[in-house]
Amino acid sequence: MRCRNCGVENLDGRRFCGECGAALDALPVEPVTPPMCQARSVTTTPYFSEKTKKRLAVGAIVVAVVLIIASILGYFYYHQPVMGSGSASATTIDVGQMVLFSFTPTQGVSPYQYSWNFGDGGFSSEQNPGHSYDSPGTYLPLVTVSNSAGETTTWTTTVEVNPLPSVEGVVSPSVGVTSLNVSFTATAWGGTPDFSYSWRFGDGTSSIEQNPTHSYSLGEYTATVTVQDGVGMTASWSAKVSVNLPLTVGVIVGWIGPGDTESFSCTPSQGVTPYSFYWVFGDGLSSTLQNFTYNYGSAGTTTVYLTVTDSIGETFEFEKFIEY
DSSP: OBOTTTOOBOOTTOSBOTTTOOBOOOOOOOOOOOOOOOOOOOOOOOSSOHHHHHHHHHHHHHHHHHHHHHHHHHHHHHTOOOEEEEEESOSEEETTOEEEEEEEEEESOSOOEEEEEOSSSOEEOSSSOEEEOSSOEEEOOEEEEEOTTSOEEEEEOOEEEEOOOEEEEEEESOEEESOEEEEEEEEEESSOSOOEEEEEOSSSOEEOOSSOEEEEOSEEEEEEEEEEOTTSOEEEEEEEEEEEOOOEEEEEEEEOOSTTEEEEEEEEESSOSOOEEEEEOSSSOEEOOSSEEEEOSSOOEEEEEEEEEOTTSOEEEEEEEEEO
16 A cells, blocks of 8 residues: 555555555555457368268268168078978888988078977987888978077978888709709898899809709708898798608518418608508508508418608509418
């Protein structure tokens, strides 16, 4: 504050002048008007040019469109139908044979789930299962395939199941003497055509004909035919063949007394059992016994006849003149 008396500037708040001691009066305060700020024009340079802004806008639109398209494509890819192809290792089989099934997806989103129904009450959840059928018939195996989005497809085929093959043969003749020419016949049924035949005659020889012939020498043999069908299943049948020595018979006829009693006996060998016997006594009577005694009733002479026959028709004949 300035002293009015001496003009010395004193500190604010003092009541007396420090120079002259005069009482200090507060000077009137004049309002001070601050100078007004003058506006000036400022030239600014934009951060992006208009060309760049347009490019950014176009880029943003492109990105948005791409994202939308990608979203749409992703949706349809995720929900696309399941497609693929199935296969069976065989569609015509015999009972008990294994069929290998498979399904290969070519469209859809993994993982996939598989549900196989084999048509005979059997099921599987494997992608490539194997299955065998226990009864002949026509079956329609079906697989249902679903992906992670719940889309599904199905595939089916037809499997024909045949009974197992069987074979039966005929051997004619099956028994003989000295040597034997045999005709063989094989008949197959069931199974899956076509059939192949294999004969083994039991003497180290064989044939692949269905109905062969074969010659045997003395001995006992087992002839076997094996038939194989078109899917590899087999069946067999066997028969005995016997080639024997010719029939021979030892005969004894003699008087044993008392009176007119005679003894008749015979012992056959070789040939093919059983044997049959037929005696003719020369007096109008006969017998089919092998061994016996016979009383003619009065003295005399006659011719006795004997015929022995084996089971294949070979015969031995005997006759003898006797006195009784």
